[in-house]
Amino acid sequence: MAEAAVSFVVDKLGNLLVEELIRLHGVNDQVERLRRELQRMQCFLRDADTKRKRDERVKHWVKEIREVAYEAEDVIDTFIINAADTHRRRPGVFRFLKSCLRATTDVVGRHRASAQITAITDKISEISASRITYDIRNLEDENGGGVERRVPARRPIVPHVEDSDVVAFDGHMSALVEQLLHHSEKRSVVSIVGIGGLGKTTLARKVYNSIDVKREFGIRVWITVSQDYESVKLLNEILEQVRKCKEKFEQREVMEKLRDSLKEKRYLIVMDDVWSQGVWEQMQEAFLDEKNGSRVLITTRFLNVAKYADPNATPYELRLLTDVESLELLLKKAFVNQDVQANCTEDLRSIGRELVKLCGNLPLALVVVGGLLSIREKEYSAWRRVLETMSWTVEGKECMAILALSYEDLPHYLKSCFLYLAAFPEDTKIKADRLIRLWIAEGFIPRKGKGTIEEMAEDCLEELAQRCMVQVASRKSIGRSIKSCRVHDLLREFAVSEAKEDAFLVIYNNPNQDATSPPGPGRRAVFHNLDGLQGLTIPPKLRSLLAFDMEHPNFSDYVAQFKLLRVIDLSGVRGIKSLPEEIKAMIHLRYLGLSGCTELEVIPSSIGHLQNLETLDVTNAFILKKLPPTLWNIKKLRHVLLVAAVIPEGPPPYADLPNLQTLETVDVPKSWEGGLPNITSVRKLGLHFDFQDRGKILSPLLQKLHHLLSLTVRIADDDVTIPSGIDTSAFPCHHHIQEMELYGRWYSRTLGSHEFPPHLVELTLSLSRLEHDPMPTLEKLQNLRVLQLWDNAFSGKKMICSADGFPQLQTLDLYLLEQLEEWCLEADAMSKITRVRIWSCEALRVVPEFQRLPSLQELILVDLRREFMDRISGDGGEDHYKIQNVQSVYKSSLFQTGNVGSSRTTVERS
Numbered sequence: 066m067a068e069a070a071v072s073f074v075v076d077k078l079g080n081l082l083v084e085e086l087i088r089l090h091g092v093n094d095q096v097e098r099l100r101r102e103l104q105r106m107q108c109f110l111r112d113a114d115t116k117r118k119r120d121e122r123v124k125h126w127v128k129e130i131r132e133v134a135y136e137a138e139d140v141i142d143t144f145i146i147n148a149a150d151t152h153r154r155r156p157g158v159f160r161f162l163k164s165c166l167r168a169t170t171d172v173v174g175r176h177r178a179s180a181q182i183t184a185i186t187d188k189i190s191e192i193s194a195s196r197i198t199y200d201i202r203n204l205e206d207e208n209g210g211g212v213e214r215r216v217p218a219r220r221p222i223v224p225h226v227e228d229s230d231v232v233a234f235d236g237h238m239s240a241l242v243e244q245l246l247h248h249s250e251k252r253s254v255v256s257i258v259g260i261g262g263l264g265k266t267t268l269a270r271k272v273y274n275s276i277d278v279k280r281e282f283g284i285r286v287w288i289t290v291s292q293d294y295e296s297v298k299l300l301n302e303i304l305e306q307v308r309k310c311k312e313k314f315e316q317r318e319v320m321e322k323l324r325d326s327l328k329e330k331r332y333l334i335v336m337d338d339v340w341s342q343g344v345w346e347q348m349q350e351a352f353l354d355e356k357n358g359s360r361v362l363i364t365t366r367f368l369n370v371a372k373y374a375d376p377n378a379t380p381y382e383l384r385l386l387t388d389v390e391s392l393e394l395l396l397k398k399a400f401v402n403q404d405v406q407a408n409c410t411e412d413l414r415s416i417g418r419e420l421v422k423l424c425g426n427l428p429l430a431l432v433v434v435g436g437l438l439s440i441r442e443k444e445y446s447a448w449r450r451v452l453e454t455m456s457w458t459v460e461g462k463e464c465m466a467i468l469a470l471s472y473e474d475l476p477h478y479l480k481s482c483f484l485y486l487a488a489f490p491e492d493t494k495i496k497a498d499r500l501i502r503l504w505i506a507e508g509f510i511p512r513k514g515k516g517t518i519e520e521m522a523e524d525c526l527e528e529l530a531q532r533c534m535v536q537v538a539s540r541k542s543i544g545r546s547i548k549s550c551r552v553h554d555l556l557r558e559f560a561v562s563e564a565k566e567d568a569f570l571v572i573y574n575n576p577n578q579d580a581t582s583p584p585g586p587g588r589r590a591v592f593h594n595l596d597g598l599q600g601l602t603i604p605p606k607l608r609s610l611l612a613f614d615m616e617h618p619n620f621s622d623y624v625a626q627f628k629l630l631r632v633i634d635l636s637g638v639r640g641i642k643s644l645p646e647e648i649k650a651m652i653h654l655r656y657l658g659l660s661g662c663t664e665l666e667v668i669p670s671s672i673g674h675l676q677n678l679e680t681l682d683v684t685n686a687f688i689l690k691k692l693p694p695t696l697w698n699i700k701k702l703r704h705v706l707l708v709a710a711v712i713p714e715g716p717p718p719y720a721d722l723p724n725l726q727t728l729e730t731v732d733v734p735k736s737w738e739g740g741l742p743n744i745t746s747v748r749k750l751g752l753h754f755d756f757q758d759r760g761k762i763l764s765p766l767l768q769k770l771h772h773l774l775s776l777t778v779r780i781a782d783d784d785v786t787i788p789s790g791i792d793t794s795a796f797p798c799h800h801h802i803q804e805m806e807l808y809g810r811w812y813s814r815t816l817g818s819h820e821f822p823p824h825l826v827e828l829t830l831s832l833s834r835l836e837h838d839p840m841p842t843l844e845k846l847q848n849l850r851v852l853q854l855w856d857n858a859f860s861g862k863k864m865i866c867s868a869d870g871f872p873q874l875q876t877l878d879l880y881l882l883e884q885l886e887e888w889c890l891e892a893d894a895m896s897k898i899t900r901v902r903i904w905s906c907e908a909l910r911v912v913p914e915f916q917r918l919p920s921l922q923e924l925i926l927v928d929l930r931r932e933f934m935d936r937i938s939g940d941g942g943e944d945h946y947k948i949q950n951v952q953s954v955y956k957s958s959l960f961q962t963g964n965v966g967s968s969r970t971t972v973e974r975s
Contacts (some may be wrong), residue, residue: 068107068111069477069481070131070134070567071106071130075100075104078141080783086759088162092144092179093177094554096217102186102190104190106192110120110127110473111477111530112126112202112834113126114127115386123201125139126524129192130566132187133185134309135568135606137185140185140809143178145652146290146650146653149181167522170614174576176245178406188880216504234267234268241268241362242272242277242278246358250357251572252352253360254361255360255362255363255381256363256365256371256380256381257362257380257383258365258367258368258371258380258382259366260366261429261464261555262427262464262553263427263428264429265364265366266337267428273285273335273362277552278333279923279952279953280952281331282326282332282359283330283954284333285332285333286303288302296344296348297316300316301622304322304323307326307327307332307926309904309955309957313819324351324353327352327355327359328353329330329357331355332352334352335361335364337364337492338365338554339370340370342369344370345374348559384875385426386427386431386855389392389422389427391428392414392418394617395417395434397429397435398438399417399432399443399719400443401439409443412628413443413445416448417448417782418862420452423452423467423715429464429553429556430467433467433468433534434467435534436532437474439534449752456621469559471534478758479525480929482509482525483560484567485504485509485558486500486560486565486573487557487564487591488570488611490552490613490614494538495547495551496896497523497537497546500922501522502679502680503656504522504525505519505679507608508631509651510522517726519703530817534556536553543827556970562920569588569589570609572592573589573592573593573595573605574594576597587603587604588607588609588700591608592611592613609630610630610633610634616640617638617639618641621644621645623628628650629651629818630654631656632654632658634658635662636660638662641662642665643665643666643669644659644667645669646671648671648672650671652676654678655677655679655680656678656684657675657680657682658680659686660685662685662686663685663686664688664729666689668689668693668850670693671695672696675699676700679701679704680698680703680705682704683708684706686708687708692707697720698720700724701724702725703724703727704727705727705728707808715752716731716744718739718741722744722746724745724746726746726747728744728747728811729777730779733754737766741769743883744770747772749774750770750773750776750777752778753781754778772803773801774802774803775802775804776803776805777807779833793795797886801824802829803822805828807831807833808832809833810832810833810834811831816842826849826850826851830854830860831853831856832871832941834860835860835861836860838858838859838860838865840870841865843871845870851875851876853878853880854878854880855881856881857881857882857883858882859884860883860884862886862887863885864884864885864888866891866895868891870891870894871894872896872897873897874897874898876901877895878904880903880905880906881906882906883904885906885909886906886908886910887909887910887911888909888911890913890914893917894918896920899922901923902920902924905929905930912944915947915951919950921952922952923951923954924948924954926954929962
C-alpha cells in the first residue's frame with residue numbers, strides 16, 4: 066500500500082502544480098523536486114511491498130516511505146488551506162491593514178512550507194539510498210514498462226458467472242431441500258455447519274432460491290446476522306420482508322407484530338452467519354409453530370450454536386469439496402464465460418490440480434485463485450508462475466495466504482479500492498453508485514483513456530468482481546453494470562487487518578479504542594454503532610470520516626475540527642440538524658454525504674467555499690428547509706442528490722456546471738424560462754415543477770442534454786393536464802434516454818404512439834390518471850425491461866396485453882390502480898417476463914391468465930380483494946390453475962386483515 070500512497074501523492078502534486086499555481090507561488094520549485102523524488106521511489110515500491118511480508122526490515126522501510134508521503138501531503142494541503150484563507154478578501158474599514166497583515170503572514174507561511182518540503186525531500190533521498198541494503202529492485206524496468214502500464218483502458222463490461230452458478234453442491238442441495246420439505250410438520254431448525262470459506266452461504270442461497278422451496282413456502286425471509294448484531298434490528302428486518310413494507314418498532318412490539326404476520330403461514334426464515342447461541346435465544350419466540358412445516362435455516366461455523374437452536378435435529382456438516390469438484394470450480398472461474406472443455410489444455414489442468422492441493426479444497430480459496438487465473442494468459446508459463454508464487458503458503462493458513470496473494474497481485478489503485486470495502490459493516494449490501502463516488506472522491510481512480518471517471522470506476526469494480534474479491538449482489542437493467550455488491554466475511558477480515566497495518570483506515574466500534582489506535586498518520590476513520598466519542602484517540606490529520614448507525618446530534622461539530630478532510634459521509638448518523646459554518650475551511654472536501662440525516666434542516670451558505678466539492682448527497686433528509694444558492698457556484702460539482710419536492714431551488718440560469726453528471730430531484734425555478742443553466746453534461750436528471758408552464762422549460766432543456774440517460778419529472782399540481790403531453794421533439798431518434806419516471810398528469814386521456822424515447826429500458830408512470838388503456842402504446846417499446854404503473858397511473862377498468870407485445874419486458878409492477886377490474890393477457894404476450902407484482906388493486910376481480918406467461922418465476926400479490934385471493938387458493942380455488950406454473954407465489958392480505966392498521970402498504974421501488 067506504500068505504492069498506492071506514493072502514487073496518489075505524486076499524481077496530486079502534479080495536478081496541484083497545474084491547478085494551484087497561484088497558491089503555490091514561492092514553493093512550486095520545492096514541490097516539483099518533491100514530486101520527482103517520490104516518482105523515483107514508485108519504481109521500487111512494488112518489489113518492496115511484496116517483500117515486506119517476509120522481511121521486517123523491508124516492512125519498516127515501506128512504512129517510512131508511506132509516512133513521508135503522507136507527511137508531504139499534509140504539508141502541502143495545510144499550506145493551500147492557509148494560502149486560501151490569507152487571500153480571502155473581506156470588505157470593511159480595516160481592509161488595508163488586514164491586507165498588509167495577510168501579506169506578512171503569507172511570506173512567513175511560504176517560508177515555513179518551503180523549509181518543511183525541503184526537509185521531507187532530503188528525508189526521501191536518505192530513505193532511497195538505503196534500498197540497496199535490502200535488495201529492493203525496480204520491477205517496472207525488468208518488466209519493460211513504467212508504472213502507468215497497469216492502468217486499464219476503458220473496456221466493455223462483460224458480467225462474469227456468479228459463484229452460485231458454479232459451486233458443485235447438487236448433492237448437498239438435494240439433501241437440504243428434502244430436510245426442509247418432507248420432515249416433521251413441527252417447526253424445526255435446519256443448520257448448515259462448517260468453517261469459514263467452505264460455501265455455507267452459497268449453498269443456503271441455492272436452497273433458498275430453488276424452485277421446490279419457492280413453491281412450498283409462502284413466506285421466505287433472508288437475514289444476515291454476523292458477529293455484531295442487534296436482535297431488534299434483525300426482527301424489524303424480518304418483519305419488513307414479511308410485510309413488503311418498511312416499519313420500525315421496539316423489541317416487544319416488533320415481536321408481537323411478527324408473530325401476528327406469521328400466524329397461519331408456512332414460512333422459511335434463513336439466518337445466515339450466526340456466531341452465538343444468544344441470537345436464537347433472543348429471537349425464537351417470534352417464530353410461531355403452526356404445525357404446518359415451517360422452517361428456520363441457520364448457517365454457522367459453530368456446532369454448539371446449531372445444537373442449541375434445535376437439540377433434536379442433526380446439523381448438516383458441510384464437507385470440503387472433492388478433488389474433482391475443486392478442479393471443476395477452479396477452471397470455471399478461470400475460464401469465465403468460456404467453454405472449459407474446449408479451451409483448457411491438459412497442461413493447464415495439471416497446474417490446476419496442483420493449485421487445488423494448495424487451496425486445500427476450500428471453495429473460497431478456489432474461487433479467488435480462479436479469479437486470479439481469469440486475468441492471466443491461458444498459457445502454461447503464466448499459470449506456472451501463479452503456482453510458484455503460491456508455494457510460500459503457510460500450513461493451516463492457506464486461505465488467508467491465498468487472499469494475500471490475490472491482493473498483492475492487484476495494481477495499486479485496485480488495492481486502495483479493495484481496502485476501502487473494509488469501511489462498510491460486515492455483510493452490508495453496498496450500493497455501487499455510492500461506492501464509486503467515494504472512490505473517486507478519495508482519488509483512487511486513475512483518469513486515463515476515454516470515458517468518464519465514473520465509467521473507469523465501474524470497470525474497477527467489475528475487475529474486483531472478476532477476480533472474486535467482491536460478490537455481485539445485483540445488476541442494473543441498464544447496461545448490466547453492478548448495482549450492489551457484498552464482501553465475503555473472510556475477505557473483509559483480511560481487508561480490515563491489511564488496512565489497519567497500512568494506516569489506511571481504522572474502524573472505531575468501541576469506546577475504549579484509544580489503546581488500539583494505530584500510531585502515525587492515520588488517514589481514514591470509520592465509526593460503527595458508537596454511543597459516544599469520549600476517550601477515542603483519532604489521528605488529527607484525517608482525510609476521510611465515515612459513520613454508520615450512530616445517534617449523535619453534535620457529530621457534525623465534532624467533524625469540523627478536521628480541516629484536511631476530502632470525504633465526509635455521515636449517512637449513518639441520526640440527530641444532526643445543521644452543519645457548522647466552519648465547514649467553509651474544508652476546501653479539500655470532495656464528498657459530503659448526509660443521506661439518512663432525517664433531522665437535517667439547514668445547509669449553511671458557506672458550502673459555496675468548497676470549490677473542490679464533487680458530490681453532495683442529502684437524499685432522505687426529509688425536513689431539509691434550505692439549500693443555499695451558493696451551492697451552484699461550485700464548478701466541480703458532479704453529483705447533487707437532493708430530497709424530492711422540497712423547497713430547495715435549482716441552479717439559476719447563469720449557473721455554469723460543466724462537470725455535472727447527476728442532478729436529482731431539484732425544484733425548477735420559473736426563472737429558467739429566460740434561459741437555462743449550463744448542465745449539458747448531465748446524465749441523470751430529476752426535476753420537480755410546481756407551476757403550469759413547465760413545457761416551456763422542459764422541452765428546450767431536453768434538447769440540449771445529449772448525454773442524458775435517466776430522467777425523473779415530478780409535478781406538484783397533478784390536477785393540471787397539458788393536452789399535448791410532452792413535446793415529443795425533445796426525444797429525437799438518436800437520444801440516449803433509457804430510464805424515465807413521470808409523476809403527475811403529463812399526458813392527456815390517452816398516450817400517443819411517439820410519447821417516449823425509442824431506447825427506453827425502464828419506465829415508471831405515477832398519478833397520470835390515464836383514462837384509456839396505455840398497454841397498446843407501451844407494449845411497442847422494443848427495449849423496455851421494467852414497467853411500473855403506480856398510484857392511479859391508469860384510471861380505467863380494463864387493460865389488455867396483446868400477442869408479441871413487450872418483447873423484452875422482465876418486470877411489471879401494478880400498484881394502487883384503484884379502478885382496474887380486469888387485466889387480460891393474450892397468448893405470447895410478454896414472452897420474457899420473470900416477475901409480476903400487484904399491490905392494492907382492490908377492484909381487480911378477474912384473475913389474469915398467468916399460465917400464458919411460461920417464463921414467469923415470481924408473482925407477488927398484496928392487498929387484493931378476498932374474492933380474488935380465494936379464486937387462486939390451492940384449496941379448491943377455481944382459478945388456481947392459472948398460477949400453478951409460477952415458481953414462487955407470494956400472497957398477502959395485510960390491509961384487509963388489519964395487521965397494519967388503517968394505512969396501506971408502503972411500496973419501495975426495486
